Amino acid sequence: CSKSKSASSAETNPQMKETDTLENSSDTSANISDSLKNKKALIVYLSRTNNTKAIAEIIQQKTGGKLVALELVTPYPENYKKIVDQVANENSTGYLPPLKTKIDHIGQYDLIFLGFPTWGMQLPPPMKSFLKDNDLSGKTIIPFNSNAGYGIGSTFDTVKEMAPNSTVLEGYSTKGGIERDGVLLVIKDKKAVEVSTQVQSWLQKLKLIK
Numbered sequence: 001c002s003k004s005k006s007a008s009s010a011e012t013n014p015q016m017k018e019t020d021t022l023e024n025s026s027d028t029s030a031n032i033s034d035s036l037k038n039k040k041a042l043i044v045y046l047s048r049t050n051n052t053k054a055i056a057e058i059i060q061q062k063t064g065g066k067l068v069a070l071e072l073v074t075p076y077p078e079n080y081k082k083i084v085d086q087v088a089n090e091n092s093t094g095y096l097p098p099l100k101t102k103i104d105h106i107g108q109y110d111l112i113f114l115g116f117p118t119w120g121m122q123l124p125p126p127m128k129s130f131l132k133d134n135d136l137s138g139k140t141i142i143p144f145n146s147n148a149g150y151g152i153g154s155t156f157d158t159v160k161e162m163a164p165n166s167t168v169l170e171g172y173s174t175k176g177g178i179e180r181d182g183v184l185l186v187i188k189d190k191k192a193v194e195v196s197t198q199v200q201s202w203l204q205k206l207k208l209i210k
């Protein structure tokens with residue numbers, strides 16, 4: 001089977017192998033939408049205080065798909081003030097930090113979930129590095145975000161600009177931590193349940209799950 005088969009070929013082509021379908025646990029497979037059963041999903045996220053990671057894990061539970069955390073060659077400073085200054089500097093100069101994370105055979109994935117916090121009201125530089133390093137032409141990108149309450153800023157627009165030959169679907173965003181005030185991981189307990197419900201509706205609206 002070629003990777004570019006139509007969405008309905010799983011039903012029409014009896015030779016299609018199970019391994020060609022969206023990777024998922026038996027738990028989630030029943031809920032994957034029929035039209036996407038033969039697509040493979042990758043969930044790439046950047047997360048410092050684990051809020052975006054929590055959303056990524058919820059998406060993974062619901063869709064299957066391979067989860068990958070973006071790591072840098074040179075990690076950012078632990079200190080909040082230092083990282084804010086460094087990111088502000090990178091944002092103003094356009095510096096793209098080199099990534100340690102490399103995706104094996106990115107061509108095998110049809111759906112790319114991209115998760116990131118808002119940093120300085122922009123797409124974090126490492127996610128810009130990822131979009132620069134990887135050709136996502138012809139793929140479907142689904143962005144998701146957490147922020148301290150100031151919103152997505154220009155993040156989703158930058159994803160669209162940096163992947164002009166991809167289809168970028170409606171993204172999901174929620175309020176995460178406020179590291180400035182010492183509030184780190186908040187997407188846990190009751191808030192994780194709330195986010196899970198919202199992610200469920202969002203993925204259903206995008207017709208990715210039933």
Ligand SMILES: Cc1cc2nc3c(=O)[nH]c(=O)nc-3n(C[C@H](O)[C@H](O)[C@H](O)COP(=O)(O)O)c2cc1C
Pocket residue numbers: 046047048049050051052053083084087116117118119120121122146147148149150151175176177178179184185
């Ligand atoms: C360098 C830096 C810059 C940030 N800039 C913003 C911002 O401009 N707007 C905002 O709402 N939150 C901002 N935040 C807060 C994060 O977006 C928020 O805490 C998010 O939930 C963190 O996600 P994470 O836990 O996955 O790292 C910033 C955080 C950092 C570390």
